[in-house]
Amino acid sequence: MATAHQDLLDALDELHRAAGRPSHRQISTLVSEGDHPTTVSHEGVRQTLKGIRVPRWETVRSIVSVLASACVDPPRDPAEESARFLPLWRAVREGESGGMKSARELSLAMSWGGEDGRWTPEAVAGVLINPFNAVQIDPALAVPHEPILSEDEWVRLGLRTIEESGAEFFLRALLRILKGDYVGAERGSPYGYEDPGREAAETAEGIQYAFQEILRRLSSEPNLLQRSIAAARADGTMDREERADLLEQEADPALMREVMTVTPETWHEVSEEAHRMVFGYLVKTGETVGRPGLPPEQRFRITWRVPEPDTPRS
Numbered sequence: 001m002a003t004a005h006q007d008l009l010d011a012l013d014e015l016h017r018a019a020g021r022p023s024h025r026q027i028s029t030l031v032s033e034g035d036h037p038t039t040v041s042h043e044g045v046r047q048t049l050k051g052i053r054v055p056r057w058e059t060v061r062s063i064v065s066v067l068a069s070a071c072v073d074p075p076r077d078p079a080e081e082s083a084r085f086l087p088l089w090r091a092v093r094e095g096e097s098g099g100m101k102s103a104r105e106l107s108l109a110m111s112w113g114g115e116d117g118r119w120t121p122e123a124v125a126g127v128l129i130n131p132f133n134a135v136q137i138d139p140a141l142a143v144p145h146e147p148i149l150s151e152d153e154w155v156r157l158g159l160r161t162i163e164e165s166g167a168e169f170f171l172r173a174l175l176r177i178l179k180g181d182y183v184g185a186e187r188g189s190p191y192g193y194e195d196p197g198r199e200a201a202e203t204a205e206g207i208q209y210a211f212q213e214i215l216r217r218l219s220s221e222p223n224l225l226q227r228s229i230a231a232a233r234a235d236g237t238m239d240r241e242e243r244a245d246l247l248e249q250e251a252d253p254a255l256m257r258e259v260m261t262v263t264p265e266t267w268h269e270v271s272e273e274a275h276r277m278v279f280g281y282l283v284k285t286g287e288t289v290g291r292p293g294l295p296p297e298q299r300f301r302i303t304w305r306v307p308e309p310d311t312p313r314s
Contacts, residue, residue: 009051009086012063015081019070024049027066034069036062054092060085087121101293102165107172112183122173125165126183128157129173175216202288209296211275214282217308219264224306230282231305235284242280249277281305 006133016022022030026044040048047053048063061082068081087101101109101122112123127133134147134154147247149157162170217224232238232246249255257280258274267275283302290299 003096004088005054008054008085008088009049009090011085012049015064015067015071015076016184018076019067022067022070029061030066030069031062034066038062038067054089057086057089060089084258102169107176123183125161125169126173126177128154129161129170130177131174132177205296206286206288206300209281209300210279210283210286210302212296213302214278215264215267217282217304218262221309225260225278225281226263228305232281235305246280249273254292 008235022267023042024045025042028040029047031045032039036058038063040055040059044055044059044064048055048059064081064085067184068076068078082194082235092213105144112120112126131154132150134149136147158170159179161173258270259277262270262274262278282305284305285303287301289301
């Protein structure tokens with residue numbers, strides 16, 4: 001409780017300083033003149049700022065609102081400052097659990113807090129509740145990782161969170177996490193859990209599979225490359241940048257000689273530039289459509305410029 005009270009005092013002192021340290025009498029006057037929940041005497045202001053007593057929330061809120069309104073460099077929003085001070089005041093009155101948002105407050109909040117670099121009680125709880133930190137989740141849902149908690153520890157911490165903050169808080173926090181809004185989440189990561197190398201690895205695997213399929217078709221379909229070149233040049237959906245790149249490459253006689261003479265037998269003898277150009281002629285689009293672990297033909301989809309004949313593969 002002493003630590004919680006000191007945290008409240010430190011925050012009040014910082015806000016008082018940011019407001020230019022107006023006198024206790026000035027603060028009292030501004031509170032009485034404004035639209036605030038209560039009035040407070042200059043002695044009440046002094047006792048609150050000095051930590052002599054912990055007043056009602058209405059008093060703290062009124063003082064915080066006045067001080068926030070006096071901040072100019074940079075300005076501070078009184079409502080945001082009041083929201084910041086509420087858990088500090090509750091922690092003094094209610095103990096550690098008082099600093100935690102209620103289930104309703106968590107569901108309405110835009111984030112877990114901690115944007116100022118300091119850990120909030122909700123953010124700590126969010127890390128502990130997150131099952132990603134306790135188990136190896138199926139690779140279809142999350143990237144491989146090393147758990148930082150045992151399953152038994154996760155269960156014990158979950159039970160403690162439920163005891164202190166209620167089952168509704170725990171369940172709403174868990175739902176938030178499972179929807180991808182977890183502590184440290186980055187926008188656009190799959191299921192909220194991002195592997196920085198995953199996209200690059202998928203791209204490399206997809207290109208390798210496409211090259212294998214290109215060699216298969218070149219070995220079994222006469223004149224495929226020539227027909228694909230004609231289809232690429234006649235493709236009205238090709239964007240301007242892609243067409244400009246194609247024309248630039250076709251202006252290189254040595255590169256075109258490599259491309260026009262490539263066969264499955266000479267594939268590994270030609271340059272990477274020739275590989276990419278053959279890829280561009282034969283493949284209209286390529287995309288990942290299946291989860292990791294599936295066979296390549298189920299993971300990746302190739303749209304050919306010249307459709308493949310309706311004949312079974314050997």
